Amino acid sequence: MQLSDYDAFPSQLPIVVEDELFLYPFMISPIFLTNQKDIDAATDAMENNSLLFVTSSVAGKEGSRDFDAMYKVGVIGSIMRKVHIPDGRVKILFQGLARGEIIEPLPGEINKAVIDVVKLEPYDQLRTDALMDVLRDKIKKLSTLSSHVPADLVRTIEENDEPQRIADLVSSMLKLDKEVAYALYIEPNIEKRLLGLIDVITSEIESAKVQREIRSKVHSKIEQTNKEYFLKEQLKEIQHELGMDTQREEEIANFREKIEQLKPEMSEDAYKEISKQLDRFARMHPDSADANLLQSYLEWVLELPFGQLSKKNLSVEDVSRELDKDHYSLEKPKERIVEFFSVRELAMLRGIKPKETGGAILCFAGPPGVGKTSLANSIAHALARPLVRIALGGLEDVNELRGHRRTYVGAMPGRLVQGLIEAKSMDPVIVLDEIDKVGRSMRGDPTAALLEILDPEQNSKYRDYYLNFNIDLSKAIFIATANDVGRIPAPLRDRMEFIGLNSYTPKEKFEIAKRYLIPQELKKHALKAREFHISDKALRILIDEYTREAGVRNLRRRIAGLMRKAARMLLEDKTRELVQVTRKNLDKFVDKKVFEISLIDKKPQIGVVSGLAWTAVGGDVLTIEAIKIKGKGGLQLTGSLGDVMKESVRIAHSVVKILIDERKLKIPSSAIPHTLKEHEENIQVDASEVYKRYDLHIHVPEGATPKDGPSAGITMVTAIASILSNQKVDNRVAMTGEVTLTGKVLPIGGLKEKLIAAYKAGVKKALIPVKNYERDLDDIPEEVKENIKIIGVSNVQEVLREALIK
The missing domain is CATH 2.30.130.40 (LON domain-like)
Structure with a gap:
C-alpha cells in the first residue's frame, strides 16, 4: 500500500x-x-x-x-x-x-x-555511507554483548542501504526514552541522526560491558549457591563499582563489637536475643522493611546502660543534709525519707539485696505545689544519681510502659527503658509522677504493669515487650507522687509507703519565699539582689490575699511576675538602681486579689454554719446555709452535692428530730407556727410540730462545684438545729465530723489541711471529733494551734452547746 x-x-x-x-x-x-x-x-x-x-x-x-x-x-x-x-x-x-x-x-x-x-533534507552519500558502516559495526558489537539485539536486525541492516529506514529500525530496537526517541525522529538531517544513534549505541555498549564484567566476577562465587545468593552478590558488585559496599558491613561490625564489649554486663538471655537479631539483620536485604525494624531495635538495645551504676554509695547523712538545704519545714516527711533510706543503707552495708528487705516504694502524697517532685530531685542530687521523670497522668495504654511488640509499626521501648537510656545508668531515681491519675481503657490496665515494676520481688526480672529479654530494675529507686491516694487501686497502694505532704501555713510560705523562691527567681530573671526588694508586709499580703493555695506554685508565679515588671522598669529607666515592692505600691505590680478560701461571716446568723472540707489541692471552708418554709416537713437539697453528702443531710435531719422529740433541743414557742384557731384559743402546740410544719432547704454555695465527702454531718446538724430553734450560730466557729443516727461524732481524715484552711479564713474555734483530737493534734502546726481553740466533741449535743448562741 x-x-x-x-x-x-x-x-x-x-x-x-x-x-x-x-x-x-x-x-x-x-x-x-x-x-x-x-x-x-x-x-x-x-x-x-x-x-x-x-x-x-x-x-x-x-x-x-x-x-x-x-x-x-x-x-x-x-x-x-x-x-x-x-x-x-x-x-x-x-x-x-x-x-x-x-x-x-x-x-x-x-x-x-x-x-x-515531512520533507527530508538531501544528504552526502559518501559521508552517510561511512556513518552507516560505523553504525553497523556498533550494532554488531552490541549484539555480541547483549541479548536484546536480535540477529535478524543485524542481517536487515547489512542488507539495506536506505539510511532513514536503518535509523528507524535501530531506534525501535533500542527502546529509547520517549523524548530522546522523538528528538532523533524529527531530526531532518540524516547525518546528525546517525551520529546521535552512534552515541546512544556507544553508551549501550559501555553499559553492557560493565554488566558483563560484573556477571563474570560474580559467576565464580555462585556455583554452589542459590538464586538469592546470586542476586545479593550481583548487587554487592554493583555497589562495589559505585563505592557503596562498605557502609553496611561496617555498621554490622560495629554492632558486633558493641555486643562483645557489653557481654560481661549482660544477662545470658539478653546476649542471646541481641545476637540472634543481629544475625538476622546481617542476612537480610538492606532495603527490606524488616531490616529497618531490626536496625532500630539494635540501636535501641545497644544504648541500654548495661552494668552502668552510680559510683557514690548511699549515704543517709547526705540525704538528710540535702533535704534540709532544699526544703523548709516538712519535718515529718523529711524524717520518714531519712528512715526509709537508713534501711537501704544498712542493708547495703550488710550485703542484703533490696528485694530481701521487702522495702516498699515511697509515694509522696499531697496537694499540687507542696514540693513532691522537688523532694525527689533533692534525693537524686544527694545520691549523685540521674533523675528520670515519667509522667503517668492520663496514661491509658499499657504499651506505653511495657513497650510495643516489634510486630507493630512504629514500635519502641516502654517509658521505663527509655528512661534508663536517657539516664545512662541502671540505678537512677525514677519519679512516677501523678500515679493516681493513671487511666484504664481497652488498651489495657497500666496499673497492673506498675504492680510488677514496683514489686522488689519481681522487678529484678522486668521484661519489656520490645526488648524481649529481662532487665534488672531492682537497683533503681522508685518514687511515686499523687494528689489523691484514694484514687490509687488497692493492690498498687499496698506496694507503696505513703509520705503525706500537707498544706503550708502562711508563716511557712513566708519563710520558703524568703529563703528559696526569691533567690531562685532573681537568678532566673537576671536580677541582682541589690536591684529588687520586697518588704515583709508586702510579701505577707501577697501570700494571704493573692495566692491562697496549698503549696507555693502560684506564689512563685506571683513573685516571678513582680520581677518581670522590675526588669522592665530597670531597662526603661537607666538611672534606676533599685525596684522596691511595698505594701503601698503592691497593687501596681499585681493584677487582682484572689480569695480561694472564704473568710468567715462578720456576725452570727441563723442557719449559716462554717464547715471544714478537704480537697485534692488543700483544705477549704464551706458555708452551709439553711432556711425554713411553711410546709409539711419536706427536705430540699441544692449545691451540687454528692450521694454521701446527701445522706449526711438526711441523717442530720433525723438526728435533730430526735433531739427535739427528746427535749434535748429547746424550741421556743415563737419558733413554732400556730394556726389561727390555736392562736385565738391559746392552744399549746408540741415542740415536735416545728419540723412537721416547715419544709427545710439546705444549700451549699458555689453550686457549680461538685461537693462530696463523709465529714459534713455535724455541720448539717448545726444548720438544721439553728434554723428550727431560731438560735444563731457563732460565726467564729467552724467544724468537721461525721454523725451517726444516734448522735455520735465519728473521726475524719485530712484534719491538718482543714485546720490550716480554718486558720487562713479567720476561724477562732474549731470543733473536731474527739478521736482526731486525741491522735492527730501533734500533726497540726504550732502556728495554727496558737491561733485556734481546738475542741474535741463526741456527740451532737456537745457540738450544739459550743456552736449555738443562747
Missing part, C-alpha cells in the same frame, strides 16, 4: 494519540484505543477510507488530547483491521507509511488537522 493510493498532501486526517508506544513508518503494530476521541478518529478514517495520523503524547501529559499535549510529528498510515473488544476498548492494526507533521488544527475539529508529509 502506497501514499499515492490516497488524496494528495497536505490532507485533512484524523489523529490518534498513543500514550505508551512510539511508532515508526515501517512498523505494523496493534494499537488499543480507550479514549473516545481516538476511537472516533479511527472510525472516521475507516468510514471515509482515509489515512490516519498517529503521534505520541508529550511526556507528562499522557491522557490529554489537546494539540499542545501531543508531538507535532508522527506517522501517517492506514488501518488494516479494526476490532471492538468486550471491555469497551477498540483494537486497530495500524500500518505506518511515512513521516507526517501537523500543519494546523482544523477549526471546530478536536481530533482532526491538516497533515503534510
Whole structure:
C-alpha cells in the first residue's frame, strides 16, 4: 500500500494519540484505543477510507488530547483491521507509511488537522555511507554483548542501504526514552541522526560491558549457591563499582563489637536475643522493611546502660543534709525519707539485696505545689544519681510502659527503658509522677504493669515487650507522687509507703519565699539582689490575699511576675538602681486579689454554719446555709452535692428530730407556727410540730462545684438545729465530723489541711471529733494551734452547746 493510493498532501486526517508506544513508518503494530476521541478518529478514517495520523503524547501529559499535549510529528498510515473488544476498548492494526507533521488544527475539529508529509533534507552519500558502516559495526558489537539485539536486525541492516529506514529500525530496537526517541525522529538531517544513534549505541555498549564484567566476577562465587545468593552478590558488585559496599558491613561490625564489649554486663538471655537479631539483620536485604525494624531495635538495645551504676554509695547523712538545704519545714516527711533510706543503707552495708528487705516504694502524697517532685530531685542530687521523670497522668495504654511488640509499626521501648537510656545508668531515681491519675481503657490496665515494676520481688526480672529479654530494675529507686491516694487501686497502694505532704501555713510560705523562691527567681530573671526588694508586709499580703493555695506554685508565679515588671522598669529607666515592692505600691505590680478560701461571716446568723472540707489541692471552708418554709416537713437539697453528702443531710435531719422529740433541743414557742384557731384559743402546740410544719432547704454555695465527702454531718446538724430553734450560730466557729443516727461524732481524715484552711479564713474555734483530737493534734502546726481553740466533741449535743448562741 502506497501514499499515492490516497488524496494528495497536505490532507485533512484524523489523529490518534498513543500514550505508551512510539511508532515508526515501517512498523505494523496493534494499537488499543480507550479514549473516545481516538476511537472516533479511527472510525472516521475507516468510514471515509482515509489515512490516519498517529503521534505520541508529550511526556507528562499522557491522557490529554489537546494539540499542545501531543508531538507535532508522527506517522501517517492506514488501518488494516479494526476490532471492538468486550471491555469497551477498540483494537486497530495500524500500518505506518511515512513521516507526517501537523500543519494546523482544523477549526471546530478536536481530533482532526491538516497533515503534510515531512520533507527530508538531501544528504552526502559518501559521508552517510561511512556513518552507516560505523553504525553497523556498533550494532554488531552490541549484539555480541547483549541479548536484546536480535540477529535478524543485524542481517536487515547489512542488507539495506536506505539510511532513514536503518535509523528507524535501530531506534525501535533500542527502546529509547520517549523524548530522546522523538528528538532523533524529527531530526531532518540524516547525518546528525546517525551520529546521535552512534552515541546512544556507544553508551549501550559501555553499559553492557560493565554488566558483563560484573556477571563474570560474580559467576565464580555462585556455583554452589542459590538464586538469592546470586542476586545479593550481583548487587554487592554493583555497589562495589559505585563505592557503596562498605557502609553496611561496617555498621554490622560495629554492632558486633558493641555486643562483645557489653557481654560481661549482660544477662545470658539478653546476649542471646541481641545476637540472634543481629544475625538476622546481617542476612537480610538492606532495603527490606524488616531490616529497618531490626536496625532500630539494635540501636535501641545497644544504648541500654548495661552494668552502668552510680559510683557514690548511699549515704543517709547526705540525704538528710540535702533535704534540709532544699526544703523548709516538712519535718515529718523529711524524717520518714531519712528512715526509709537508713534501711537501704544498712542493708547495703550488710550485703542484703533490696528485694530481701521487702522495702516498699515511697509515694509522696499531697496537694499540687507542696514540693513532691522537688523532694525527689533533692534525693537524686544527694545520691549523685540521674533523675528520670515519667509522667503517668492520663496514661491509658499499657504499651506505653511495657513497650510495643516489634510486630507493630512504629514500635519502641516502654517509658521505663527509655528512661534508663536517657539516664545512662541502671540505678537512677525514677519519679512516677501523678500515679493516681493513671487511666484504664481497652488498651489495657497500666496499673497492673506498675504492680510488677514496683514489686522488689519481681522487678529484678522486668521484661519489656520490645526488648524481649529481662532487665534488672531492682537497683533503681522508685518514687511515686499523687494528689489523691484514694484514687490509687488497692493492690498498687499496698506496694507503696505513703509520705503525706500537707498544706503550708502562711508563716511557712513566708519563710520558703524568703529563703528559696526569691533567690531562685532573681537568678532566673537576671536580677541582682541589690536591684529588687520586697518588704515583709508586702510579701505577707501577697501570700494571704493573692495566692491562697496549698503549696507555693502560684506564689512563685506571683513573685516571678513582680520581677518581670522590675526588669522592665530597670531597662526603661537607666538611672534606676533599685525596684522596691511595698505594701503601698503592691497593687501596681499585681493584677487582682484572689480569695480561694472564704473568710468567715462578720456576725452570727441563723442557719449559716462554717464547715471544714478537704480537697485534692488543700483544705477549704464551706458555708452551709439553711432556711425554713411553711410546709409539711419536706427536705430540699441544692449545691451540687454528692450521694454521701446527701445522706449526711438526711441523717442530720433525723438526728435533730430526735433531739427535739427528746427535749434535748429547746424550741421556743415563737419558733413554732400556730394556726389561727390555736392562736385565738391559746392552744399549746408540741415542740415536735416545728419540723412537721416547715419544709427545710439546705444549700451549699458555689453550686457549680461538685461537693462530696463523709465529714459534713455535724455541720448539717448545726444548720438544721439553728434554723428550727431560731438560735444563731457563732460565726467564729467552724467544724468537721461525721454523725451517726444516734448522735455520735465519728473521726475524719485530712484534719491538718482543714485546720490550716480554718486558720487562713479567720476561724477562732474549731470543733473536731474527739478521736482526731486525741491522735492527730501533734500533726497540726504550732502556728495554727496558737491561733485556734481546738475542741474535741463526741456527740451532737456537745457540738450544739459550743456552736449555738443562747
